[in-house]
Amino acid sequence: MMKSRGELPNWVDVGLIPLINLAVALVVSGLVVVIIGENPFEALWIMLDGAVGxxxxxxxxxxxxxxxxxxxxxxxxxxxxxxxxxxxxxxxxxxxxxxxxxxxxxxxxxxxxxxxxxxxxxxxxxxxxxxxxxxxxxxxxxxxxxxxxxxxxxxxxxxxxxxxxxxxxxxxxxxxxxxxxxxxxxxxxxxxxxxxxxxxxxxxxxxxxxxxxxxxxxxxxxxxxxxxxxxxxxxxxxxxxxxxxxxxxxxxxxxxxxxxxxxxxxxxxxxxxxxxxxxxxxxxxxxxxxxxxxxxxxxxxxxxxxxxxxxxxxxxxxxxxxxxxKPEINRDMVVVIQGLVILFMGALEHVFRPWVAAIFFRTEDK
Missing domain, CATH: 1.10.3470 (ABC transporter involved in vitamin B12 uptake, BtuC)
Structure with missing residues (x-):
């Protein structure tokens, strides 16, 4: 079934755009960690290792x-x-x-x-x-x-x-x-x-x-x-x-x-x-x-x-x-990080969609 000119493929709408939103949420969360004086890459590693390590x-x-x-x-x-x-x-x-x-x-x-x-x-x-x-x-x-x-x-x-x-x-x-x-x-x-x-x-x-x-x-x-x-x-x-x-x-x-x-x-x-x-x-x-x-x-x-x-x-x-x-990153700061993920993945889920659509259709036209 052919997609219409303004309709993105499912893999873009369901997969790529949520990944972009998640990446932006992590970047903004990293900036919050930097502001309180901690290394965002170290904080991310601790989170990943603590959950899946x-x-x-x-x-x-x-x-x-x-x-x-x-x-x-x-x-x-x-x-x-x-x-x-x-x-x-x-x-x-x-x-x-x-x-x-x-x-x-x-x-x-x-x-x-x-x-x-x-x-x-x-x-x-x-x-x-x-x-x-x-x-x-x-x-x-x-x-x-x-x-x-x-x-x-x-x-x-x-x-x-x-x-x-x-x-x-x-x-x-x-x-x-x-x-x-x-x-x-x-x-x-x-x-x-x-x-x-x-x-x-x-x-x-x-x-x-x-x-x-x-x-x-x-x-x-x-x-x-x-x-x-x-x-x-x-x-x-x-x-x-x-x-x-x-x-x-x-x-x-x-x-x-x-x-x-x-x-x-x-x-x-x-x-x-x-x-x-x-x-x-x-x-x-x-x-x-x-x-x-x-x-x-x-x-x-x-x-x-x-x-x-x-x-x-x-x-x-x-x-x-x-x-x-990291005691400096207390439970309240963790809630802030979770809130940012919700913000970008939920409330702002379509913010980047027009840009992705423009790039996708420009590439498709070529």
């Missing part, structure tokens, strides 16, 4: 990336239907309650039964917490952006109350539930030690990483290989044409939000079942909002989301190592 570093990178894949997919699914679900934070919070309730309430059952049920509970509660804003928009006209923001605050307060008055054991000061005993089976390290007598590098990486890969494939299949996915994309591309074609927008909005919430809820599997093995306060840690940047950087495509999530995993893990190795 060891098995432990890779473990943390993939652990962070797993969270961002789930929340990025949640945002992307809503994007394709023309919805902006920014409630992944609250949906993951509430999903943690579902996972903990099943994990603790059914701990008398063997783990091959409890863990799958806890995963399903996470998805179900996350789906419900997004389904309500979907119904409010579809049936009452309440904008999903406003309702999901409100539901984030409701979820945070509700989870705090539930942990303090329902889940926290009597006499325990820490704001957390008792241990979900069967959840140890999710940890690579625990499984290697328990069943194979092996010692592996300490990291929070667990079997949820495979769940993230499966979720990415499932989202791709849903969006591009099913009738429902076609209807979602049609509604997002042109609501009027979708209605004219017989697509019911109310149904698609509600289903899309429920699917989006279920994906966000899977983040609780990584944290509650895979790492913490208990319900703890603040376990989401902003991953719901990072998912928005991941979805934007990944162009709302599952492959792009996985790559963007790994980039943010690298920034998180490498940034932690950098703050330890």
């Amino acid at each position: 060891s098995i432990k570093g890779w473990g943390y990178l993939l652990y962070y990336a797993t969270n961002f894949v789930f929340t990025g997919l949640a945002v992307a699914v809503a994007f394709h239907a023309g919805l902006f679900n920014i409630g992944g934070e609250g949906q993951a919070y509430m999903a943690g309650v579902g996972a903990a309730a099943v994990g603790l309430g059914l701990d008398f059952l063997p783990w091959p039964i409890v863990i799958p049920l806890a995963v399903l509970a996470s998805m179900a509660v996350g789906a419900f917490w997004a389904w309500v804003p979907g119904v409010l928009q579809a049936k009452r006209g309440s904008h999903v952006v406003i309702t999901t923001i409100m539901f984030n605050f409701i979820a945070a307060s509700l989870v705090g109350y539930l942990i303090n008055y329902w889940f926290r054991p009597v006499g325990k000061m820490a704001v957390e539930s008792r241990e979900i005993t069967g959840a140890y089976i999710m940890s690579f390290r625990e499984v290697a030690r328990e069943f194979f007598g092996m010692r592996v590098a300490s990291s929070p990486l667990n079997f949820s990483v495979f769940l993230a890969i499966a979720a990415a494939f499932a989202v791709w299949y849903l969006l591009w290989r099913t009738k429902l996915g076609y209807e979602m994309r049609a509604l997002g591309a042109n609501p009027s044409a979708a209605v004219y074609a017989g697509i019911k927008p109310d149904r698609i909005i509600i289903l899309t939000m429920a699917i989006s919430g279920a994906l966000a809820g899977l983040m609780a599997v990584n944290e509650i079942l895979g790492v913490q093995h208990r319900l703890v306060l603040g376990f989401v840690g902003g991953a719901g909002f990072v998912g928005i940047a991941v979805a934007l950087m990944g162009r709302s495509h599952p492959v792009g989301i996985v790559l963007a999530a790994m980039l943010f995993g690298l920034l998180y893990q490498g940034g932690s190592e950098l703050s330890f190795a």
Whole structure:
């Protein structure tokens, strides 16, 4: 199929332009490092070595990336239907309650039964917490952006109350539930030690990483290989044409939000079942909002989301190592670097597109 004169090839739009944006973000970040009196090349090397220079570093990178894949997919699914679900934070919070309730309430059952049920509970509660804003928009006209923001605050307060008055054991000061005993089976390290007598590098990486890969494939299949996915994309591309074609927008909005919430809820599997093995306060840690940047950087495509999530995993893990190795570059400066990457890869993603297009078409004409 021939490209039109003003249309760039996919490899330029999806590959080259994001690489240029990333390079510019790193250059600007380097200037910030120079201003505070440090060597930017040394800082970059510390970040890369801390994230990909060891098995432990890779473990943390993939652990962070797993969270961002789930929340990025949640945002992307809503994007394709023309919805902006920014409630992944609250949906993951509430999903943690579902996972903990099943994990603790059914701990008398063997783990091959409890863990799958806890995963399903996470998805179900996350789906419900997004389904309500979907119904409010579809049936009452309440904008999903406003309702999901409100539901984030409701979820945070509700989870705090539930942990303090329902889940926290009597006499325990820490704001957390008792241990979900069967959840140890999710940890690579625990499984290697328990069943194979092996010692592996300490990291929070667990079997949820495979769940993230499966979720990415499932989202791709849903969006591009099913009738429902076609209807979602049609509604997002042109609501009027979708209605004219017989697509019911109310149904698609509600289903899309429920699917989006279920994906966000899977983040609780990584944290509650895979790492913490208990319900703890603040376990989401902003991953719901990072998912928005991941979805934007990944162009709302599952492959792009996985790559963007790994980039943010690298920034998180490498940034932690950098703050330890260079006290002058504290955690706040690392957040600034992450923000610059989001700025150039997300908000300013099309700044360099006209220049690249001009160079590309000039070269093509020759």
